[in-house]
Amino acid sequence: MLIVTCVKQVPDTTQVKVDPVTGTLIREGVPFIINPFDTYALEESLRLKEKYGFRVAVISMGPPNTEVTLRKALSLGADEVILLSDRAFGGADTLATSMVLAEAIKKLGKKDEVAMVICGRQTIDGDTAQVGPGIATRLGYSQLTLVDHIENVDLNAKKIRVRRRLEGRHELVEAPLPAMIAVLREINRPRYPTVPMRIFAQDAPVILWNNKEMGLREDTIGLKGSATQVRKIFSPHREKGEIIGDGVKDPQASARLLVERLKEKNILIL
Amino acid sequence: MLIYISTIIFAAAIALFFWSCYRRFRLLTLGRPEPKNRFNDIGKRIGGVLYYAFGQRCTVSHGYRFGWNHLVLFWSFMILLIANTEFLLEGLFPDSISFSLLPPGVYHPLAVLIEIASVLALLAVCIAVIRRLAFPPSYMEARSVDAFIILSLIALLMLAFFGLHASEIAQGTEKAANFMPVSNFVASAFFSDVPAGSLNGYIDAFWWLHAIVLLVFLNYLPYSKHMHILTGIPNVYLRSLTKVNTQPGEDFKKGNEFGVGRIDQFTWKNLTDSYSCTECGRCSDNCPATITGKMLNPRLVIHNMKINLLVNGPGIMKNKETVLPLIKGGIEGSVAEQVLWDCTTCGACMEVCPVFIEHVVEIVDMRRNLVEMKAKVPEELIALFENIEQRSNPWGIAPGDRTKWTADLDVKPFETGKTEYLFYVGCFGSFDARSKKVSQAISKILNASGISWGILGKEELCCGDSMRRLGNEFVFDRMTLENIRMFKEKGIKKVITQCPHCYNTFKNDYRQYGVELEVVHHTDLIYDMIKSGKLNLDVNDAKDFGNLVFHDSCYLGRYNGIYEAPRNVIASVTGRAPIEMERRKDRSFCCGAGGGRMWMEEDTGNLINVERVKEAMKKDPKTICVCCPYCMTMFEDGIKGIKADDKVQVLDLAEIVSRALK
Ligand code: SF4
Ligand code: SF4
Numbered sequence: 054m055l056i057v058t059c060v061k062q063v064p065d066t067t068q069v070k071v072d073p074v075t076g077t078l079i080r081e082g083v084p085f086i087i088n089p090f091d092t093y094a095l096e097e098s099l100r101l102k103e104k105y106g107f108r109v110a111v112i113s114m115g116p117p118n119t120e121v122t123l124r125k126a127l128s129l130g131a132d133e134v135i136l137l138s139d140r141a142f143g144g145a146d147t148l149a150t151s152m153v154l155a156e157a158i159k160k161l162g163k164k165d166e167v168a169m170v171i172c173g174r175q176t177i178d179g180d181t182a183q184v185g186p187g188i189a190t191r192l193g194y195s196q197l198t199l200v201d202h203i204e205n206v207d208l209n210a211k212k213i214r215v216r217r218r219l220e221g222r223h224e225l226v227e228a229p230l231p232a233m234i235a236v237l238r239e240i241n242r243p244r245y246p247t248v249p250m251r252i253f254a255q256d257a258p259v260i261l262w263n264n265k266e267m268g269l270r271e272d273t274i275g276l277k278g279s280a281t282q283v284r285k286i287f288s289p290h291r292e293k294g295e296i297i298g299d300g301v302k303d304p305q306a307s308a309r310l311l312v313e314r315l316k317e318k319n320i321l322i323l
Numbered sequence: 324m325l326i327y328i329s330t331i332i333f334a335a336a337i338a339l340f341f342w343s344c345y346r347r348f349r350l351l352t353l354g355r356p357e358p359k360n361r362f363n364d365i366g367k368r369i370g371g372v373l374y375y376a377f378g379q380r381c382t383v384s385h386g387y388r389f390g391w392n393h394l395v396l397f398w399s400f401m402i403l404l405i406a407n408t409e410f411l412l413e414g415l416f417p418d419s420i421s422f423s424l425l426p427p428g429v430y431h432p433l434a435v436l437i438e439i440a441s442v443l444a445l446l447a448v449c450i451a452v453i454r455r456l457a458f459p460p461s462y463m464e465a466r467s468v469d470a471f472i473i474l475s476l477i478a479l480l481m482l483a484f485f486g487l488h489a490s491e492i493a494q495g496t497e498k499a500a501n502f503m504p505v506s507n508f509v510a511s512a513f514f515s516d517v518p519a520g521s522l523n524g525y526i527d528a529f530w531w532l533h534a535i536v537l538l539v540f541l542n543y544l545p546y547s548k549h550m551h552i553l554t555g556i557p558n559v560y561l562r563s564l565t566k567v568n569t570q571p572g573e574d575f576k577k578g579n580e581f582g583v584g585r586i587d588q589f590t591w592k593n594l595t596d597s598y599s600c601t602e603c604g605r606c607s608d609n610c611p612a613t614i615t616g617k618m619l620n621p622r623l624v625i626h627n628m629k630i631n632l633l634v635n636g637p638g639i640m641k642n643k644e645t646v647l648p649l650i651k652g653g654i655e656g657s658v659a660e661q662v663l664w665d666c667t668t669c670g671a672c673m674e675v676c677p678v679f680i681e682h683v684v685e686i687v688d689m690r691r692n693l694v695e696m697k698a699k700v701p702e703e704l705i706a707l708f709e710n711i712e713q714r715s716n717p718w719g720i721a722p723g724d725r726t727k728w729t730a731d732l733d734v735k736p737f738e739t740g741k742t743e744y745l746f747y748v749g750c751f752g753s754f755d756a757r758s759k760k761v762s763q764a765i766s767k768i769l770n771a772s773g774i775s776w777g778i779l780g781k782e783e784l785c786c787g788d789s790m791r792r793l794g795n796e797f798v799f800d801r802m803t804l805e806n807i808r809m810f811k812e813k814g815i816k817k818v819i820t821q822c823p824h825c826y827n828t829f830k831n832d833y834r835q836y837g838v839e840l841e842v843v844h845h846t847d848l849i850y851d852m853i854k855s856g857k858l859n860l861d862v863n864d865a866k867d868f869g870n871l872v873f874h875d876s877c878y879l880g881r882y883n884g885i886y887e888a889p890r891n892v893i894a895s896v897t898g899r900a901p902i903e904m905e906r907r908k909d910r911s912f913c914c915g916a917g918g919g920r921m922w923m924e925e926d927t928g929n930l931i932n933v934e935r936v937k938e939a940m941k942k943d944p945k946t947i948c949v950c951c952p953y954c955m956t957m958f959e960d961g962i963k964g965i966k967a968d969d970k971v972q973v974l975d976l977a978e979i980v981s982r983a984l985k
Pocket of ligand 2: 600602604622680
């Protein structure tokens with residue numbers, strides 16, 4: 054039985070700056086990192102592997118340098134890593150991305166039965182949180198988002214019980230397998246790789262699947278297969294608000310003032 | 324007949340002694356090869372043995388009152404070693420070997436010497452017993468059965484010695500009777516009334532007592548803490564000759580194991596250390612972790628290493644199997660993980676150890692096993708490791724913010740071929756709000772001095788100190804290679820650092836990679852500038868600073884021997900020498916942040932920084948002067964902790980100097 058973990062390599066957004074003149078992102082010199090949310094997805098997969106004996110395959114769609122992220126996954130204990138990389142995949146939005154990922158998962162499923170797909174809740178560059186649900190929909194899997202705890206996996210009954218964290222409450226959900234699970238940061242604390250594993254990962258195989266391998270129709274993938282198009286990237290203009298009260302001399306009064314003002318604007322309801 | 328029996332007993336006992344020694348010492352060969360050269364510079368090594376072992380430098384210094392007692396015992400022992408070797412040889416080859424066969428010109432002085440040594444040894448033993456009973460040292464084992472057994476054996480040996488000689492004198496068979504004042508006294512006091520006929524019986528009895536005690540002592544030695552009598556001196560000989568005991572690197576090849584998780588992964592020298600511990604307790608008496616009630620006790624770490632070797636050694640010899648885990652804790656012979664994480668790598672233990680045991684190196688080696696082989700580290704460290712690896716600073720702040728401290732100061736980037744000094748600001752100096760002010764003070768001083776300097780700005784990377792001390796050698800190694808590559812590429816040869824940790828890392832750790840940087844810490848640089856008149860200072864009468872107490876940071880002082888420069892700078896700026904704390908210079912007490920402790924929770928015992936702040940507060944300071952961003956943070960926090968922040972300020976040396984700039 055297989056768990057497929059989807060990860061993405063993203064620019065370290067804390068280091069992305071906006072060009073003050075053109076208003077576009079300066080990507081040059083910005084290091085790439087594994088999407089922080091995905092580290093929790095990988096950790097959860099590895100824990101399930103240790104508990105139930107799954108195999109863990111990690112897939113990622115991206116440019117060839119995504120290999121670095123996949124090697125990191127290997128050093129943490131992934132059994133197999135697959136890089137989905139082709140010029141034809143480039144420029145994809147969430148619709149086209151979930152297409153490629155879903156097809157890759159199907160392909161993996163031919164060798165070994167897929168029990169779950171685990172994703173991070175969202176990426177820090179796109180922030181849409183749509184790819185996971187997209188995969189679930191395309192594959193017809195149970196869709197479990199915002200999961201902060203996996204209670205139990207029943208392999209005989211092919212069922213999974215998870216806890217979802219919603220605003221102000223939790224929801225316990227039982228769903229049939231296979232399932233797509235999008236996890237929150239709170240679900241675990243990712244591990245740190247050992248040195249022998251890092252050394253092993255340096256020259257362990259990273260499997261490459263391009264579109265020759267995948268054989269997907271060009272109009273369903275990449276820019277052409279995308280339903281949305283990027284027109285312009287800009288950083289939102291922020292207006293400086295007014296300063297109310299005197300926070301240094303009388304913090305209590307200014308706090309009260311602030312609460313009043315928020316209530317007036319209907320932002321705060323007490 | 325009796326003569327044969329004694330020869331056989333002597334031969335058997337001596338053989339047993341050598342057998343025990345062989346069994347113990349062959350376990351040392353289980354250790355890994357030693358990366359440091361332990362046999363070079365023979366002259367210096369012998370000199371060290373004379374000074375430290377025969378001169379008992381470390382035993383008598385550092386305010387240990389009873390160290391003198393050990394010095395006396397040590398020297399009596401050396402003399403009695405000769406006497407007892409004679410006794411053993413005489414036992415083996417009766418009538419053919421004896422001091423009494425020597426010419427009187429040699430025998431007589433020797434007899435006096437041995438008499439004196441015996442009396443002194445007896446006195447020293449009595450003092451040691453009284454001390455253990457009346458003023459016990461800080462730890463329990465000093466009063467162990469082991470200690471009392473050894474002390475009574477020595478005492479008995481001395482009593483038998485006097486009994487034997489006194490009865491011989493009474494009988495009139497001792498040729499050197501006139502040269503044995505004490506034995507003579509004993510003879511007249513106790514044996515004058517004994518009938519001549521029974522004297523032979525006394526002689527035999529004392530001879531046998533002496534023989535049996537000596538043989539028991541000999542055979543007990545290898546099994547007791549007094550094994551240090553055998554290994555102590557060799558261990559002094561094998562000591563690290565460089566003052567900073569820099570952690571050896573590791574070779575990251577496939578199939579290698581990293582760090583020490585099993586006793587045979589220590590080097591043979593580390594294992595010899597464990598055999599040499601005298602259990603004197605000096606290390607733990609000075610350890611900030613032990614003093615503040617943490618789990619770590621450096622003496623016990625070394626003791627547990629020894630026990631582990633003794634328990635596991637034979638099994639490892641036979642089939643590589645171990646029964647007692649080295650890192651686990653909860654049982655004698657095993658070290659708890661928490662113990663390893665408690666260490667601040669302050670080096671106080673190594674400074675005072677009379678037999679040059681290398682605690683820090685051994686502790687970090689075990690940390691390496693936890694980090695590199697097991698990835699088992701306190702949770703807060705995982706975030707630290709990821710931050711440093713990804714963004715090259717401990718907080719994971721965007722590297723682009725490294726230059727924010729320069730604001731509107733005149734700070735130029737380092738230019739290859741043009742700039743002479745790189746001012747390596749370091750992570751604290753770049754990102755920490757308080758330390759940024761120190762960076763600004765340093766740049767003002769540098770500008771005032773007129774030297775050519777620049778910074779790396781956004782390109783600056785972390786030096787890796789915390790990684791190395793925390794046992795993450797793999798990442799440290801990568802970071803070092805990256806820094807060295809950049810230094811070479813930019814032609815950087817001279818580096819000024821603000822942080823003693825960066826200083827030590829560049830100066831001592833990077834040297835292992837074959838780079839010789841000219842590194843200078845700002846304290847030394849400022850002192851040089853003042854001496855050569857490069858700084859125009861308004862010598863203040865110290866009114867701004869009030870009572871100024873100086874704190875020695877471990878990595879500047881103990882690690883790199885910089886004690887006088889900051890004191891001289893303070894004296895020339897304020898016109899007054901700084902006020903000294905009780906624990907200062909090589910005995911300084913750590914602020915609690917070194918060795919990666921800066922990034923970990925301190926949730927057992929008292930807070931180390933508060934302990935140190937309280938010590939400083941005894942001197943009623945208005946200013947506490949530090950030279951290290953870690954010390955700065957720890958002191959400021961500690962002062963807030965005891966709610967004294969309205970009474971005292973913490974300043975870096977550079978800030979004191981920059982305020983005095985004209
Ligand atoms: S280095 Fe310092 S903290 Fe560590 S064991 Fe030695 S004295 Fe204690
Ligand atoms: S390690 Fe050194 S200082 Fe510590 S108890 Fe042993 S001999 Fe004494």
